[in-house]
Amino acid sequence: MDLIRRGMRRGVRGGVLALALTMGLLAAPGAAPAQEVLEKRVFEGGAYQTRGGGTIGNLRIGYQTMGRLNAEGTNAILICHFFSGNSHAFGRLSATGPAGYWDAIIGPGKPIDTDKYFVVSADTLVNVNVPDANTVTTGPASINPDTGRPYAMTFPVVSMRDFVETQKRLLDSLGVKRLALVAGPSNGGLQSIEWAAAYPGFVERVMPVIAAEIDAWMQGWLDLWESPIRLDPNWRDGDYYAQGRDLPIRGLAEAWKIVTLQARDRLWAKQYDRRPADGQDPARRIGDRFAIESWLDAAALARARTSDANAFLYMVRANQLFLNEYPSLAAALAGAPARWLVVSTASDRVFLAEGVAEFTAALRTAGKQVATAALDGPLGHLNGVVGMAPVGETIRAFLAR
Template structure:
């Protein structure tokens, strides 16, 4: 569980990703999923650049109905991937929203065709369970990784590449688009981009990316740019070390930002063995040592340039609209907004302001809350108690 919570630490946090196994029809044990790859060829970004060889991983479960309108899209958080449900192997970890997705669960794969996708510029490039296209991918024109020459992509590009996948699968309309944090932002972007394609929207621990949040995102990424090993993104060559120190410091900021004070109480007045900060300035407190160790592990399983590109995609949330109000005016009609009251990333007052924008735009808005000691991360690991609210929302 601790590894799962750590991986979930981005604009929410992390895991892996994949698609359905017919053997699961027998219902014996958790759903086994297989990795699938969507490779449609070239993709033109919203900014006008061309990505010549788009490849994205995805997983799916359930059956698409004859009218193509029982599909649900699950979008992942900042440091996550498409492993939202099921297992990749019999003894492997469960997906990050497995508590609410699967046969007979609130997002019922016996009833719905559920798809989850690895985004562009996914940070989990070293993870074999992630398939993405981004700065660590090979540029076919040079035979070398793109680095910072990779085109800038926005949240809308995440939506457009997902739309290409859904079209290829025969999906005609989404019964629901949902996700936590960065996944919730994608859900909101979907609602604005394709209001007639989306019946329901469920953003969890997400609201608007305003200037205050853009500033926080800049703080998240700053240590990477300060690491001399970053070399303006040119660290993939032989004999060069990746900027692991800067990346670890970045994850440390994200990790603490995504947790609440109640979680940190376990480290009150604790000192690692042999440490005495009152006597030696270089010694560490318990919370500092935990953050150091956790962030160092996370840095080894992610890519620094991809982190920067993911930050920019979040900063470009709804960037094709003049305002949040304008974006929501013509957005999809039905919403279940799920905040965490102790969220330190998307503060509850910001979520309330977002809900007010939706209601003023005439949307049908329901709310539910996720609670617990983990603050922002409640929206990843504490979803089971709101399962019935989700089931009811889908039934309306």
């Protein structure tokens, strides 16, 4: 990891949430009441065989916890992160740093109450935030112990199920015997569903948020997200880690630009009106920009500097491989646990309302007890990352059932 970080921009700290802050998504540091500072820990998992038959020599993933595990190991909750996120779902990792993305609903006395539950969140495999000091992952930027050099595109393909398997090893190592809840937004919602299919006896409740089935339509969109990376001449088929090579920052930024806009909504964009960027005149100069374009350029470039292009490609693939070991969604859900809370937002332009409705119907067809909750807000898909407070009491009630 250190070698990789040297190859990238130095001095990035707390990049994921700092970036979210610059995007105006989260409350400023200091706005929340004082809390203990959490420790980011590292799970050393040893050798790991992927579901696709590949081998990862030295599995390492970061995680954080809050609350205490009971003697029976049955009061645990697992929070899974979104595509561009990491384990920082709750609490603070430094006295002056930002709170986690779901901090509004996780903590002492909060709907996911750490006075009652032992809450765990882990960085996934192939996490995109490679240059971020608070992210610990194993992926294409990691050193292959067999060669002493980064895997790059020789890293084995991993699936959503591999995310679950590595988290299961972590939970086993912590003594967890049962999850009262597995939950997460977007990519985290997909992991939650995959958990329910893989370990029905281990999971009591499931709460996918802004998530639904990855069908062919979504596989296609994920491909659109990643395509600019492959176009960037600096990508070099993934072989860009060597000292002195330019990084595929432009392609990665274009990839983030698609994600950034699609994860928002029309209402959010209204603030830019249709006005030109400062000092620019797009009606007269073909190279000049509109205000929303300049914002997207800057936000995406900043995000590109705190992430890794190859990891983005592997994360896309893991999403495309959602439930890939089952012949159908119905087959995957057949044996899944009974209690579900599906949280969605009508203005979601990533997981469309129609897809969420189909997923919810599939759960009911499979005989599950399904509650639903809707999020409002101007942020579209991102309502499920930064706008969860309004459904807090619904979650508390779900946990009490």
